[in-house]
Amino acid sequence: xxxxxxxxxxxxxxxPAILGKHRQEVERSLSKALSLHxxxxxxxxxxxxxxGDEHGNPxxxxxxxxxxxxxxxxxxxxxxxxSETALSAAVSIELVHNFTLIHDDIxxxxxxxxxxxxxxxxxxxPKALQAGNVMRTLADLGIQQLSSHQVAPEVVAxxxxxxxxxxxETVEGQYLDLDFEGRTDISTSNYLDMIxxxxxxxxxxxxxxxxxxxxSDAKTVQALTKCGRYLGAVFQIRDDYLGMWGDExxxxxxxxxxxxxxxxxxxxxxxxxxxxxxEKEQLQSIYAKEQVEDSxxxxxxxxxxxxxxxxxxxxxxxxxxxxxxxxxxxxELVPGAKQEFxxxxxxxxxxxx
Numbered sequence: 001x002x003x004x005x006x007x008x009x010x011x012x013x014x015x016p017a018i019l020g021k022h023r024q025e026v027e028r029s030l031s032k033a034l035s036l037h038x039x040x041x042x043x044x045x046x047x048x049x050x051x052g053d054e055h056g057n058p059x060x061x062x063x064x065x066x067x068x069x070x071x072x073x074x075x076x077x078x079x080x081x082x083s084e085t086a087l088s089a090a091v092s093i094e095l096v097h098n099f100t101l102i103h104d105d106i107x108x109x110x111x112x113x114x115x116x117x118x119x120x121x122x123x124x125x126p127k128a129l130q131a132g133n134v135m136r137t138l139a140d141l142g143i144q145q146l147s148s149h150q151v152a153p154e155v156v157a158x159x160x161x162x163x164x165x166x167x168x169e170t171v172e173g174q175y176l177d178l179d180f181e182g183r184t185d186i187s188t189s190n191y192l193d194m195i196x197x198x199x200x201x202x203x204x205x206x207x208x209x210x211x212x213x214x215x216s217d218a219k220t221v222q223a224l225t226k227c228g229r230y231l232g233a234v235f236q237i238r239d240d241y242l243g244m245w246g247d248e249x250x251x252x253x254x255x256x257x258x259x260x261x262x263x264x265x266x267x268x269x270x271x272x273x274x275x276x277x278x279e280k281e282q283l284q285s286i287y288a289k290e291q292v293e294d295s296x297x298x299x300x301x302x303x304x305x306x307x308x309x310x311x312x313x314x315x316x317x318x319x320x321x322x323x324x325x326x327x328x329x330x331x332e333l334v335p336g337a338k339q340e341f342x343x344x345x346x347x348x349x350x351x352x353x
Contacts, residue, residue: 016343022073022083022090023066027051029091033142036134044131048102048119064114067235068202069094072210075224078337081214088145089159089209095139096167097202100174102132107178108261136167151213159209166205173198180264184272184284191269192233199239200232207231223331227341230324234348237317240266244301245310247352256297262287267309274307321345 031051036042039056046052053059069090076086104110105118106125112118120128143163146156176194180186207228211221243258244267258265272283282303286296304310324345328338 014347016347017340018074018344019065019067019070019347022070022087025083025087026066026069026073026090026094029087030094033091033095033138041131041134044119044123044127045135047122048098048131048135050114050116054122066094068097068206071203071206071228071231074337074340075207075210075228076214077210078333078341079211079214079216079220079224080334081210081216085146085149085151086210086213088142088149089163089213090206092139092142092163093202093206093209095135095142096163096170099132099136099139100167100170100202102128102135104174107174139163139167146213149213155212159212162205162208162212166201169197169201170199173201177264182262182287183264184280184287186264186269186272188266188270188273191264191266195233195236195266196229199236200229203232203235204228220331223327227324227327230320230327231345231348233320234317234324234345237266237313237320238348238351241310241313241317242351242353243267244304256301259286259297259300260292262292266313267304270312271304271307271309274309275303279303279307317349321349 030049031046034042034045034049036045043052043054043056046056047054050064051059072086072090072093073083077083101113102119105113106120106128110118111121118128119131123131140160140163143160144156146159147153151159173194173196177198180191180194204225205228208221208225211224216224240258243263243265244256246257258267268283268287272280275283283300286292286300289296325338325342328341
């Protein structure tokens with residue numbers, strides 16, 4: 001297995017092939033999946049997905065990376081299946097992911113996503129909650145469309161069960177994340193377990209469903225599932241890194257954004273574990289404040305650096321990336337698939353937004 005690059009300008013600047021290959025196909029299918037009798041709900045869902053404005057007019061796509069749907073399509077093709085076979089699963093995963101984002105924005109009080117007002121900030125919390133519930137229900141219905149692509153009934157049933165289980169894990173993870181807020185007794189083990197649910201479950205499920213719909217054997221499905229589990233950790237650990245040390249021009253968020261919001265992310269959890277008594281008291285006093293000042297930000301970032309926190313996060317993400325690639329050893333994938341996946345891993349390790 002080739003070593004994963006810790007830093008590569010090419011992987012940082014170029015979107016890997018996996019994320020662009022089926023993007024337009026998935027977006028068209030997402031738009032079709034939003035067929036609703038209520039035009040206002042339809043407008044809200046199109047808006048959240050970045051496919052329309054607040055008046056219902058089509059816009060140039062303003063979606064995120066489409067990581068989960070892309071992984072689903074990739075996994076299907078990688079095991080020798082046809083991408084269209086997995087399309088319904090990919091769309092359903094994207095719908096579930098966006099259902100969680102709608103609710104996350106409400107819970108976190110986020111006013112913007114992708115440089116636009118969030119759904120609740122535009123239509124209000126009650127309507128946004130219902131729109132999120134509709135998004136999730138459409139995913140449940142959409143996964144049943146796998147049968148129209150000659151996917152065996154027992155496989156469709158299994159995919160439906162796996163998707164439901166994955167978004168239950170996601171909701172459990174979000175609950176834990178909320179429960180951790182304001183606490184300073186969370187261990188790195190606790191935190192990594194939480195992100196394996198909140199972020200990792202759907203990424204794992206994406207590769208699992210793709211492999212299943214590609215008519216793969218049990219060993220290969222298991223390997224891709226394991227791979228997805230590690231990849232989910234890579235994605236979230238890098239997200240936590242950017243939440244503390246990300247470039248404002250790239251992320252659209254100020255340096256130390258997670259600290260300003262007093263979010264209990266991995267840098268703080270690790271630092272509190274490593275800190276001595278005085279350092280721990282300093283961190284706890286800052287998080288106890290009603291508002292984090294600029295001077296607090298400077299001193300905390302310096303303390304995190306002294307404790308080796310940035311290096312810890314980068315090393316941890318790298319280790320999980322290596323495990324993700326190792327999970328694919330010993331299984332047969334179509335030519336070029338492993339190289340494409342390695343390019344994606346390197347991109348996720350060094351992404352700036």
